[in-house]
Amino acid sequence: MIQGYSILRIALLRIAVLAFVMGLPTTTTAVPVEPVWSLVQQQKPALVQTLQQLVNVESGSRDKEGLDRLSALIGQRLTALGARVDYHEPSSDETSRLYDTPDAPGKIVIGRFQGKGSRNIMLMAHMDTVYPHGTLATRPFRIKGSRAYGPGIADDKGGIAAILHAVSILQAMDFREFGTLTVVINGDEEISSPASRALIQRLAAEQDVVLSCEPPLSKQDEITLATSGIGLATLTVKGKASHAGVNPELGRNAIIELAHRILQANDLSDPEQRIKFNWTLMNGGQVRNIIPDKATAWADVRVDRLADLGLIEQRYRERIATQTSLVPDTTVEAGFEQRRPPLEVTDASRVLGRKAQVIYSEIGRALKVDESGAGGGTDAAFAAVSGRPAVVESFGLIGFGFHSSDEEYVDLDSIEPRLYLLVRFIMEASRASKD
Known part of the structure; x- marks a missing residue:
């Protein structure tokens, strides 16, 4: 009996070691990193308020007035966090004239944080939505159960909120191990980013890692390594x-x-x-x-x-x-x-995908890494054009109903785990050695 027990212990130990090496979550290793987890929990109510604030400014891709109001709001929030903020007005020379490009695309908000390390990291989201002006009157921000509803709340105002509060947590910990942390929020993603694609490509070419904070395309806990062209x-x-x-x-x-x-x-x-x-x-x-x-x-x-x-x-x-x-x-x-262009899987992005799974296991959760490139296209692909940075998509909040006749919502229960993932990923990416 003792011999059988020893064999069982050895077998379980081997399984645990293999899971650790492969970066797979195990229930025995779910230990959140502090003070990150505590700060994430404290930030949840404030993040919900940020969602309401962002949703209450209508910002369709052709609503220049609304986009200007929202870009000013986002810039103020980034400035309060210590960023050097620029508002980039796209020139006609850098704007791709597609058949549906508006005459006056929205500004691009750029926030830069200077760190003490060597790794450059960029966070991306977009402020424009697919909804026409006036939608908010019939679909106002509201909370019902574990869901918060509103136009553009998941795609992609949830991503903006996640970025703002991730940076807030890093500031609270005085974490500055990155070289630079650059936040880019554009206002024309829903119409294929004709005015912001050139800037995104230029800025991304200066980075080591780019994280795009769109919501996952499914209701699953996942990040994405490939998107459609x-x-x-x-x-x-x-x-x-x-x-x-x-x-x-x-x-x-x-x-x-x-x-x-x-x-x-x-x-x-x-x-x-x-x-x-x-x-x-x-x-x-x-x-x-x-x-x-x-x-x-x-x-x-x-x-x-x-x-x-x-x-x-x-x-x-x-x-x-x-x-x-x-x-x-x-x-x-x-x-x-x-x-x-499509976002194509690379060896570097696969490494980041495995790292994200290890981070999620710290809170006892499994994370799917999607390489299918099924259907959707995002600005992450423009960020990857230079071939320099490792690019990962879908670091936003989990939600559903975007680009459909259903009411768009964010799953409020996803705020803490997804915010933890983003903060911890920035920390680990900052500490990684340059090749």
Whole structure:
């Protein structure tokens, strides 16, 4: 019996050692680091108040007035924490003119904290939302049970709140082991960051680690190492208008020709290469009784690899160029925008993913590290373009309902563990040696 007991102890010890080496959480090693955990618990009520403050300023991607108000508020909060704050107004030269780029994009708030170490770390979030001005009147901030509701509360005002309170905790501990800690909050992420992408790339190229504080795409506790690249294909047909009742035969129906062309380009997705090409929007005609002389369609494109954006653009243009026309005397124009590169997994980001799992095990929780790149695209991909920093996405609060008809919310029970993860990750990333 004693021999069997010893064998069992040895086996359990081996399992524990293996779990430690692999960075897997074990129930026997759940020991939160202090004073971080206590400070995180103390910060929760204040973070909820910050969420309310941020949500109560409407900030749609084209609401310049609201974005200016919110950028001023965020800048004031960063200044109070000791940051050197700059408000960057994007110039026309650095703004990518996509089809939906507003004339006056929002400012970019940059807060810089100087440390005593050598590692440079950047934290990212965005202040703009997908909601039109006036949404707050029908969907005000409210708390029900363990959820806080409001427009943009998870995507991505929860990320802004997490950053502000993570920095507050670091300040309370007088933690300055980083070289620089840079906070970047932009106001055009929801429209593919046309005015902020260039600045994000420049700033990220100076960093060792970049953490993007978007919410996890699922309701799970996770961080993300890969996101989708996004393209936009456009197809415009021009025909000839005529009266639909008097002389329709004199017209050249652009809608009919556009539908014909779309049907001939409806098989461009490639599941094996994880390329998704889907027609999602169509517009044509002005009034009921006129043969339409113009019609346009848009297709959403998703890829896992940067090279595939160029590949699918080439395939699309070749397909349109070789199609046959159904309606005579119509012209066709194909366009393609590469709106976001993908964030691709690297060895360096995998190391950070394992480190995050070890940190989460300190509070007895398991953390999923997602490498699937399933569907969504974020600014983390712009941060990774230079190839210098290790980039990880989804350090924001857990929530749901964003980009849908459901009410968007943040899971209040996620505040303490997610804030702990962000603070501890900044600490460990600051202490890591430079290669």
